[in-house]
Amino acid sequence: MAGHDHSELTKGGAHPHHVLPQGMIFLIAGGLFAGMAATIGAAFMIPEPLHSNTFFMQSLALAIAIFKACLVVYFYMGVKFGTRLVKIFAYGGFIWFFTLFIMMADYVSRPLEPVPGWETVPSSALPRNTVEDPE
Amino acid sequence: MSGHAHAQGDGPEVYFQYEDIDQQQESYVVGMWAFLMTEVMFFGALFLIYTLYRWKFHDTFFFAHEQLNWKMGGLNTAVLLFSSVMVAFAVHFAQKGKKTAQLICLGMTLMCAFGFLVIKTFEYGAKGDHKLYPNYTFEYGAHDKDHKVESWWDDNLPAFMHIEKKEQHGDPKNAKLFYSIYFTMTGLHGLHVVIGIIAITSLMVLIMIKSPLITDYVPTELVGLYWHFVDLVWIFLYPLFYLIPR
Numbered sequence: 591m592a593g594h595d596h597s598e599l600t601k602g603g604a605h606p607h608h609v610l611p612q613g614m615i616f617l618i619a620g621g622l623f624a625g626m627a628a629t630i631g632a633a634f635m636i637p638e639p640l641h642s643n644t645f646f647m648q649s650l651a652l653a654i655a656i657f658k659a660c661l662v663v664y665f666y667m668g669v670k671f672g673t674r675l676v677k678i679f680a681y682g683g684f685i686w687f688f689t690l691f692i693m694m695a696d697y698v699s700r701p702l703e704p705v706p707g708w709e710t711v712p713s714s715a716l717p718r719n720t721v722e723d724p725e
Numbered sequence: 726m727s728g729h730a731h732a733q734g735d736g737p738e739v740y741f742q743y744e745d746i747d748q749q750q751e752s753y754v755v756g757m758w759a760f761l762m763t764e765v766m767f768f769g770a771l772f773l774i775y776t777l778y779r780w781k782f783h784d785t786f787f788f789a790h791e792q793l794n795w796k797m798g799g800l801n802t803a804v805l806l807f808s809s810v811m812v813a814f815a816v817h818f819a820q821k822g823k824k825t826a827q828l829i830c831l832g833m834t835l836m837c838a839f840g841f842l843v844i845k846t847f848e849y850g851a852k853g854d855h856k857l858y859p860n861y862t863f864e865y866g867a868h869d870k871d872h873k874v875e876s877w878w879d880d881n882l883p884a885f886m887h888i889e890k891k892e893q894h895g896d897p898k899n900a901k902l903f904y905s906i907y908f909t910m911t912g913l914h915g916l917h918v919v920i921g922i923i924a925i926t927s928l929m930v931l932i933m934i935k936s937p938l939i940t941d942y943v944p945t946e947l948v949g950l951y952w953h954f955v956d957l958v959w960i961f962l963y964p965l966f967y968l969i970p971r
Binding site: 630651679684 | 751754755758759761762765766769770772773776777780781783795799802803806807809810812813814816817820821946949950953954956957960961963964965968969970971
């Protein structure tokens with residue numbers, strides 16, 4: 591594994607496991623705090639008209655958050671240096687997380703239905719008892 | 726159980742169901758990851774709920790989020806990031822067999838965890854003062870309904886790309902929804918911080934009393950994995966609740 595090129599061994603050395611070097615821990619910490627500064631900076635310092643573009647601003651904030659999350663998962667949580675079994679569990683969970691959002695397709699596509707549904711109550715994401723029946 | 730296990734040198738025991746210590750330690754880590762994935766699914770559903778209502782009631786969520794203190798949220802982000810760094814060092818020192826340094830790092834993590842909760846308590850207290858708890862005391866009057874969001878993009882993007890605006894902004898009913906989601910997600914995250922405090926404290930006590938349960942660095946790594954996950958959730962909660970763009 592490429593990550594083991596610069597690895598150190600656990601004490602005793604009988605069972606080698608990757609030890610994240612101190613320099614790497616500091617480096618990742620720098621990346622995390624820089625990401626935090628970038629998140630706050632982007633929220634307040636990006637000029638118009640980009641600043642009022644909700645999609646751009648939210649995408650930027652999430653991109654920075656995903657970058658930070660990758661640093662934590664990949665290095666601090668050791669997925670980069672983990673066995674294949676660990677990687678399957680780690681990646682599987684996060685892939686499931688993004689798959690979950692396919693559910694949004696239902697809500698996004700509701701206005702595109704070619705014919706009105708048989709329910710008299712208009713489609714809404716609110717709980718049913720908060721939507722007034724027009725009839 | 727020890728009757729079925731054998732030790733390898735001065736390292737941890739290898740139990741009968743494992744071929745060697747590597748397989749045993751891998752199973753511990755995989756088990757922790759399996760648990761963390763259930764946590765991802767748990768929070769994933771909440772993030773989906775947030776996404777749905779944020780999409781439906783963008784304006785209200787924007788106005789409602791202005792009541793949150795982004796500076797306190799930012800301070801909490803810094804505290805959690807620092808704690809994550811400390812946990813990474815704790816694992817590093819545990820792997821190196823440096824117990825004193827490991828305990829110092831775990832202690833720093835513990836202080837950060839308490840710091841996070843103290844800041845959160847101040848935040849929640851302020852929400853109570855402003856009557857923003859989503860219960861019968863809820864009063865959302867800070868932003869009047871006539872205030873509209875105008876932006877360059879409203880005039881320059883095709884209509885189908887507009888997020889639903891100008892109709893539901895400042896609606897108290899939807900603002901209550903925002904605070905319901907806010908308190909649910911940050912509250913559950915806070916609960917995880919408390920569980921993390923219990924786990925870290927237990928680990929520190931076991932290390933200090935030289936418990937036979939702690940024979941190598943793996944328990945520290947497992948607690949570290951949990952704490953990094955707590956940090957991970959906050960990494961997303963902060964921009965999604967405290968820094969909602971127009």
